[in-house]
Amino acid sequence: MKFFIDTANLAEIQEAVELGILDGVTTNPSLMAKEGITGQDRVLKHYVDICKLVDGPISAEVIATDFAGMVREGEALADLHPNIIVKIPMIEDGIKAIKYFSQKEIQTNCTLVFSAGQALLAAKAGATYVSPFVGRLDDISTDGLALIEQIRTIYRNYYSFDTQILAASVRHPMHIVKCAEIGADVITGPLSAIKALLQHPLTDSGLAKFLSDYQKATV
């Protein structure tokens, strides 16, 4: 399973790179705004800065919601760097744009996916990744992980689908572990969720005991 980090914060991305387990980055307009990155030129430069930090897929989202606008923006994003994945919302024109990009062999990430039917359409259109939002479904008392399972079953049923399931809006370590059990291809979430995988009280107490026994034995 690949680990992407869901942030536009360069320091956080660098920390994840140094951890040695990072495969890629996802961003969205909210995450860019959170970092104060505004205006088209600064946004494009920021994507290039992220590409310099991480040698892996970097999702960059279009703002347009019409086919022509998505194609124009997506082509400009794809021209920035070979690792850019054009992120496109799950709307009617978005499906047309994903099909267009798939025919041009430009990689896409279909975002804002909340149902199995939407994931089926994304795969039919040839999306490289589909992003079901696990945490946001949980937020409205709907089982986000059940959706990942449902999409896995559907994609497994049809070998011609090579769309990768990118479990997004992952919020905590159990989301990641459950996604791994289900067989999601990729998870994306904050570094805090990824680093929480490290934690176990028996690791901490066991290490403390090893170190104190070592000290006692060497006095």
Ligand code: G3P
């Ligand atoms: O990748 C999608 C993600 O940015 C949404 O996460 O935590 O805002 O629901 P969240």
